[in-house]
Amino acid sequence: MGINDWPAAERPREKLLAKGPAGLSDAELLALFLRTGVQGRTAVDLARDLLAGFGGLRPLLEAPLPAFSGHHGLGPAKYAQLQAVLEMARRHLQACLEPGDALAGPEDTRRYLTARLRHLPHEVFVCLFLDNRHQVIGFEELFRGTINATSVYPREVVRRALDFNAAAVIFAHNHPSGVAEPSQADEQMTERLAQALGVVDIRVVDHFVVGEGRPVSFAERGLL
Numbered sequence: 769m770g771i772n773d774w775p776a777a778e779r780p781r782e783k784l785l786a787k788g789p790a791g792l793s794d795a796e797l798l799a800l801f802l803r804t805g806v807q808g809r810t811a812v813d814l815a816r817d818l819l820a821g822f823g824g825l826r827p828l829l830e831a832p833l834p835a836f837s838g839h840h841g842l843g844p845a846k847y848a849q850l851q852a853v854l855e856m857a858r859r860h861l862q863a864c865l866e867p868g869d870a871l872a873g874p875e876d877t878r879r880y881l882t883a884r885l886r887h888l889p890h891e892v893f894v895c896l897f898l899d900n901r902h903q904v905i906g907f908e909e910l911f912r913g914t915i916n917a918t919s920v921y922p923r924e925v926v927r928r929a930l931d932f933n934a935a936a937v938i939f940a941h942n943h944p945s946g947v948a949e950p951s952q953a954d955e956q957m958t959e960r961l962a963q964a965l966g967v968v969d970i971r972v973v974d975h976f977v978v979g980e981g982r983p984v985s986f987a988e989r990g991l992l
Contacts (some may be wrong), residue, residue, distance in 0.1 A: 922964035948979030
């Protein structure tokens with residue numbers, strides 16, 4: 769039975785229009801992207817097969833072209849479409865934190881940092897520079913590391929914060945392993961940075977660790 773033969777309330781497109789995208793499963797969302805199935809398999813069937821084969825939605829979305837195209841029903845055209853969708857999503861979130869925008873709350877910051885950092889295969893350390901009203905002045909990747917480590921230099925962080933004339937900063941770095949739990953080294957590094965910036969009267973508002981799931985906030989953990 770094809771999807772068009774399903775009850776209207778169960779078809780992914782109609783379901784999305786009636787309930788919104790949050791009401792759809794990963795397979796249903798992926799089926800809408802795929803649009804069509806293959807012989808003997810509906811788009812939803814194919815989506816379920818792909819999610820099982822890749823081990824979930826994130827590994828599928830982050831798969832390189834050879835691995836992506838190696839699955840039945842996928843190819844370079846679908847890969848290009850998917851990369852375009854992902855980049856539009858990242859740019860949409862980036863537009864939510866353009867210079868001059870005030871941070872509405874930690875959840876907006878979490879969504880933005882997740883979109884910018886979670887997919888990276890290497891560790892990076894970034895900074896959001898803020899004015900005294902917590903409006904965004906700029907965003908910058910300050911340091912880049914290997915798969916599980918990066919070196920952060922307080923002198924360079926202070927220099928860039930002064931270049932932006934920042935009154936406050938929010939730090940973030942990713943853990944490519946997916947484990948967002950702050951390490952003891954992360955805590956020590958953040959303390960050193962806060963002390964160095966405090967000398968020039970720049971406040972560290974928060975430090976987020978981005979991995980799988982919800983980014984961890986140092987401020988919420990009482991680590992700042």
